[in-house]
Each structure stands twice: as C-alpha cells, then as structure tokens.
Amino acid sequence: MAIDIVKSEVETRDNRLGAVLAFHGRASTLQKDSSKRAVKDDERIYSQCSDCSQGCAEVLSYMIRDAAIVVHSPLGCLSPVSIYERVEASSKVRGIEAPKIQVISTNIGIDSTVYGGVKILKAAVREAYDRFHPKAILIHSSCAAGIIGDDIESVVDEAESELGIPIVPIYCEGFKSKTWTSGFDAVFHGILRKIVKKPTKKQEDLVNIINFAGQDAYTALFKRINLRPNLIVPNSSVDQLAIMSEAACTISICESLGTYGAAALEQNYGVPQLKVSSPYGIEWTDRWFRELAKLTNRTELAEKLIKEENERIKPIIEGYRKILKGKRAYVYSGDSFAHYLTNMVREYGMEVVGVTTLHHDQTTDTKNPSLDTLGEMIKYTGDVERFSVCNKQPFIMYKIFSELKPDILITRHDSIATIGTKLGIPSIRANDINVLSCYDGSVNLGARIIDALNSNKFFKTISEHVKFPYSSWWINQKDPFYFDKKAETK
Numbered sequence: 001m002a003i004d005i006v007k008s009e010v011e012t013r014d015n016r017l018g019a020v021l022a023f024h025g026r027a028s029t030l031q032k033d034s035s036k037r038a039v040k041d042d043e044r045i046y047s048q049c050s051d052c053s054q055g056c057a058e059v060l061s062y063m064i065r066d067a068a069i070v071v072h073s074p075l076g077c078l079s080p081v082s083i084y085e086r087v088e089a090s091s092k093v094r095g096i097e098a099p100k101i102q103v104i105s106t107n108i109g110i111d112s113t114v115y116g117g118v119k120i121l122k123a124a125v126r127e128a129y130d131r132f133h134p135k136a137i138l139i140h141s142s143c144a145a146g147i148i149g150d151d152i153e154s155v156v157d158e159a160e161s162e163l164g165i166p167i168v169p170i171y172c173e174g175f176k177s178k179t180w181t182s183g184f185d186a187v188f189h190g191i192l193r194k195i196v197k198k199p200t201k202k203q204e205d206l207v208n209i210i211n212f213a214g215q216d217a218y219t220a221l222f223k224r225i226n227l228r229p230n231l232i233v234p235n236s237s238v239d240q241l242a243i244m245s246e247a248a249c250t251i252s253i254c255e256s257l258g259t260y261g262a263a264a265l266e267q268n269y270g271v272p273q274l275k276v277s278s279p280y281g282i283e284w285t286d287r288w289f290r291e292l293a294k295l296t297n298r299t300e301l302a303e304k305l306i307k308e309e310n311e312r313i314k315p316i317i318e319g320y321r322k323i324l325k326g327k328r329a330y331v332y333s334g335d336s337f338a339h340y341l342t343n344m345v346r347e348y349g350m351e352v353v354g355v356t357t358l359h360h361d362q363t364t365d366t367k368n369p370s371l372d373t374l375g376e377m378i379k380y381t382g383d384v385e386r387f388s389v390c391n392k393q394p395f396i397m398y399k400i401f402s403e404l405k406p407d408i409l410i411t412r413h414d415s416i417a418t419i420g421t422k423l424g425i426p427s428i429r430a431n432d433i434n435v436l437s438c439y440d441g442s443v444n445l446g447a448r449i450i451d452a453l454n455s456n457k458f459f460k461t462i463s464e465h466v467k468f469p470y471s472s473w474w475i476n477q478k479d480p481f482y483f484d485k486k487a488e489t490k
Contacts, residue, residue, distance in 0.1 A: 003264045003365065008153060008169065010189040010260065012177035017259070018362035019179040020389055022484050027355065027387035031374045034362040046483040048395050052174030054140060055080060056183030061138050061170060063213055063234040064241070068102040068134035070124045072117065072150070073142030078105040099235055102132040108144055118150050125159045125167065135238040136166040136195055138187075146173035166238075168194040179359050180391075181256055181334070187233065188261035191241055192268065199246040199269060204296070206230055206243075208250040208271065210258035214432035221438060225293065225301040245269035249295045251288075253278050253437055255336040255364060255373050263365035275370045279438045280340035281347045282310065282317065283380065309439040317347065320446035325349035327453070330406040330425075332356045332397065332416050337433055339377040341410055344436070344445055346381040353404050354386035356397065358413075388481075394419055395470060399480035401425060408452055410445075424463030426452040 013019040022042035023030055033039045054077060061069055062084050071078050084101050106124045108117040121139070128137050137159070141152055156167045168190040172183045206228050209218055213234035222229050230240055230247055244250075250265050251274045252258025262273040272295055279285035286306050293302030327350045331341045338357045345352055364371045378384075386404070390396050397416060401409065401423050409420035409427040420427035428448050430436055436445050452459075468475075 003260070003267050005189060005192045005264055005268055009171035010182075010185045012182045013179040013185065013359075013361060014177050014182070017364070019181075020360050020362070021178055021391045022481075023360060023387075023389040024481050024484070025387065027374060027384040028378055030360065030387060030389075031372070031378055034360070034374070035372075037362045039360075039362055042481075043485040044393075044483055045485060047391075048393050050391060051180045052143075053172040053177050053180050053183035053186060054142060054174055056180050057140055057170050057172035057187050058084075058183075059212070060184060060187040060233040061140070062101055062103060063099050064136075064138070065099045065235065065237040066135045067238055068104075068128040068132040068137045069140060070121070070128050070137060071103060071105045071140045071142065072121050072124070072145040072152070073105060073108065073140065074144055075105050075107045077140075077142045077144075078103065100132075102128070102134065104128055104131070108148075113144065113148055116148055116150055117145065118155060121145075121150065121152070121155050122159070125155065125163075129159075129163050129165075134165065136168060137163075138168040138170055138190065141169065141171050141173055143173050143175050146171075146175065166194040181359060181361075184257055185260040188258075188264065191233065192244075192261070192264050195238060195241045196244050196265075196269070197242045199243075201246060202248065203228075203243070203246045204248050206247045207292070207296070208232055208244050208247045208262075208265065209253060210250065210261055211253040211434055212257065212432075214434040217434045217437050217440065221305065224305050225289075225296075225298045227292075227296060227298070245271060247271050249274055249292070251278075251292065254334070254340075254433060255371055256334050256359075256361070259361070259364045259366075259371070266366070273366060275366065275368045277370070277373055277376045278336070278340060280436065280441060281343045282313070282439065282442055283347070284340075284343060284376075285438050285442075286310070313439050313443055316443050317446065320450065321349040323450055324446070326351060327449075328353045328404075328407045329449075330354045330356075330401065330404060330409050330420075331411070332409065333412040333430070334358050335360055336373040337412055339373040340433075341430065341436075341445075342377055342384065343381050344442060345410065345449075347442065348446055348449070350449075352384055353406050354388070354400065355384045356388045356390050356400070358389075358391050360389045392416070395474065396480050398423070398468060398470065399474075399477070403480070408449055410449070421459055421462055422466040422468070424460045426456055426459050428452045 020041040106120045159167045170190045172186040209229045218229045249272045250262040265271040266273045276291040279288040289302045293299040329345045329350045335357045417427040417429040
C-alpha cells in the first residue's frame with residue numbers, strides 16, 4: 001500500500017503491520033505464519049505494566065536540535081522528560097554539543113476536558129516560539145487531547161501562517177495503538193509531512209542513517225568509502241531533516257525504528273532504502289556494506305574496508321569463541337534488535353536458550369523479505385525453540401528466567417536486566433545499539449559478555465538479598481503464559 005504523507009496521521013502498526021504483543025512457541029512458527037500475516041495476537045487477560053506511543057515519540061523528537069516540543073497533555077505525560085538528561089552524556093560520546101531539550105506542557109486539566117484545550121494549545125505554541133526561538137515546533141497529542149477531540153490541525157495552520165516555521169503535529173495518543181512503536185512512525189510521518197523539503201539536487205555521497213541517540217559508529221567507517229552519514233532523528237538539526245530527500249539512500253539501524261520512515265522516503269522522494277538486515281555481527285555487517293556499495297557505486301572501496309576490518313577483528317572474535325563457546329544466553333529486546341543480538345551471540349559459539357521480543361511486526365512497510373529480520377535470523381543462525389513476544393511483563397520473565405537459568409541475560413531495557421540480576425543471572429543492558437553495530441560492535445558486545453560472566457559472584461550475592469513480590473501460587477505456577485489466552489491462527 002502506498003504511503004500517503006499528506007494525510008494528517010499514519011495508520012497504527014496494529015493495523016498496518018499486524019503487530020502482536022503476545023506469542024510463545026518456535027521462532028520458525030511465528031515467522032511462517034507472519035509471512036502469510038496469519039498470526040493472531042494472544043489475549044493477555046492480565047498485565048503488570050505497559051508503555052505508550054508517546055514514549056517512543058519522545059525518544060526521537062525531544063532530541064531534535066533547534067526544535068521545540070509542545071506536549072498537549074496533563075502534566076504527568078511530561079514526567080519522562082527528566083530521563084533525557086542522559087542526552088548530554090551520549091552527545092559527549094559522539095563528540096558533539098548536547099542538544100537543548102526544549103519542551104513545555106499545556107497541562108490541560110478538568111476544565112479543558114469539558115470545554116476543550118485549543119485556546120491553551122495556541123498559547124503554548126506561542127510561548128514555545130517566544131521562549132526558544134526554534135526552527136520548528138512539534139506538537140505531541142496525548143490520550144487526553146485525543147479523547148477531547150481538540151482540532152490540532154486548525155492550531156497548526158494558524159500558527160504556521162503567523163510564525164513562518166513548520167508546526168508539526170505528532171499524533172501519538174497511547175490509546176490508539178497497543179504497540180508503542182507506533183510512536184516512532186508518528187514522528188517520521190510528521191517530519192516527512194511538514195519538515196522534509198522536495199529535493200533541489202541529489203547529494204550522491206549523503207546517506208540517511210535512521211538511528212537512536214548514542215555513539216556515532218558510522219562517520220569514520222563511511223569516510224573510508226567516501227560517504228557522509230546524515231544521522232537522524234535524534235541529535236539531528238531541523239536543516240538535516242529537511243534534506244533527507246536529497247540523500248543517495250536510507251539505512252535504518254533498526255527495522256523496528258525505521259520501517260516507516262525509510263519506506264516513506266523511498267516511495268515519496270525516490271530515496272532508495274537499503275534492503276538488507278542491519279550490521280550486527282561480522283557476516284551481516286559485510287553484507288550491509290556490500291549492499292550499500294551497490295547503491296552508491298563504491299564496491300571496490302567497500303571490499304577494501306571489509307577485508308581490512310575482518311583481518312583486524314576476526315582474531316579477537318576467535319579469542320571470544322574459546323571463552324564463550326557453549327555458554328547459554330537469553331536475549332530480550334525490541335523486535336528486530338533481539339534478532340540482531342541472537343545473530344551476534346551465535347557468532348561467538350554461544351547457545352541461545354530463549355529469545356523474547358517486546359512486540360512483533362508481521363511485515364515491514366516495504367514488504368521486502370530481506371527486511372524480515374526474524375526470517376534472516378533463522379536462515380543464518382537457525383531456529384529458536386523458546387521464542388516469545390512479551391511487552392515488558394516482569395511476572396512472565398521472572399518465570400522464564402527462573403526455569404531456564406541462562407548463564408547470561410542480554411537485554412536492551414534496564415527493567416528486564418534488573419530481573420535477571422535479582423535472580424543471580426549475569427545481566428547486561430545493551431542500551432546503545434549504535435555502539436554494538438558494525439565491526440567494533442562485535443568486539444564490544446563480546447567483551448561485555450565476558451566481563452559480566454567474570455562478575456558472576458556479584459550477581460549471586462545480590463540474589464541472596466532479594467525477595468520478589470509474587471505470591472507462592474505464582475512462584476509455583478508451571479506455565480509462564482498462564483494469563484495468555486492462545487489465539488488460533490487464521
């Protein structure tokens with residue numbers, strides 16, 4: 001289906017990609033049924049916690065340089081802004097100036113719920129402009145604003161006419177999608193609709209890299225093949241976003257993050273998407289650079305880079321294999337990143353006893369099999385017998401980890417790493433997915449796994465002083481998915 005960036009908002013992943021939040025079985029079963037879009041979401045009749053689309057929208061939009069954010073919500077929806085103080089640290093790692101987090105809330109309350117909050121929103125947009133002097137203002141629509149039914153588009157039109165800068169509505173209301181990664185798509189849709197300009201020229205050496213905030217693992221490598229990365233969206237400027245349409249191609253470091261943005265750029269501006277799995281593990285990184293070279297006519301330079309990097313790091317990886325071969329790992333992360341981590345762990349010769357993803361998209365926006373990261377994981381590294389989809393339910397993961405007792409837990413999310421630590425399982429939080437990408441990424445992850453295994457006594461000591469809050473009934477329950485009502489496939 002063609003992507004229409006003119007319409008006000010993007011369709012949610014639930015409908016567009018058939019996203020599911022609950023599954024347990026073999027990875028091959030999920031992949032086979034997903035290829036026919038035949039997976040029905042299990043019905044979980046009890047949940048301990050959740051997240052929302054607005055959180056994913058924050059991850060991208062709060063860190064756009066020279067932009068301001070107006071969160072049209074009660075004040076509580078703004079509470080996560082404090083965690084973005086970490087942006088300063090991640091920016092220093094990149095060697096760049098930290099972006100200023102320029103966010104205000106409309107703080108709508110009971111009166112606005114009854115009479116509407118358009119007047120307050122107009123005032124907030126004007127305040128953001130006067131206070132921050134931004135090149136663009138992004139408006140986050142919250143659950144409350146969506147329920148009220150405020151006409152945000154009319155505010156956008158009026159403010160753009162008055163202020164002369166892009167005013168970008170981001171429709172990321174949590175109640176609209178059970179899959180919080182829909183918030184990523186909402187941000188890309190707003191940017192493509194309001195900020196990206198029609199190309200006046202093509203910059204043949206410019207490559208869009210859709211990535212998260214963190215270390216810049218790409219500029220130095222790209223320089224060796226005469227390419228320049230346009231790192232988007234976190235830490236990018238409004239001007240960088242505006243020229244996305246002029247790039248030679250678009251790469252996404254995580255299919256879960258960039259499936260919509262990359263596909264929309266290709267369909268609407270003719271910027272081709274690199275249709276190959278992201279660069280995690282040596283073999284996948286080799287493949288990634290070869291495909292990039294084909295799109296940018298740099299095959300000879302890329303082959304030279306691949307040869308040099310393989311010669312440099314393969315002895316290190318062989319050393320890791322001698323230490324890690326046969327060690328049992330459990331991987332828990334976002335959809336595609338869990339597939340990447342599984343590929344990397346198996347390159348070390350480790351056994352993967354289980355994998356859990358936070359959600360699962362049955363397809364991507366381009367519908368290209370090469371971007372089916374679950375299928376690629378199975379093809380290159382084999383099936384996973386204990387594969388599940390679980391949206392951060394600690395009570396479920398407690399049961400799985402207790403049963404399997406892996407030698408190490410590898411996760412991207414601190415809340416899950418904490419569960420492993422409390423159970424005495426060496427656990428690492430692979431938060432910066434940039435630092436784990438490309439060739440040095442394989443070196444970095446292996447070193448962290450070995451360090452964690454060498455700290456086994458530390459984790460065991462912690463477990464001796466922890467008591468979980470679960471009842472004896474749940475502790476003795478044999479089925480971790482007791483509250484998941486299994487759905488029949490179509």
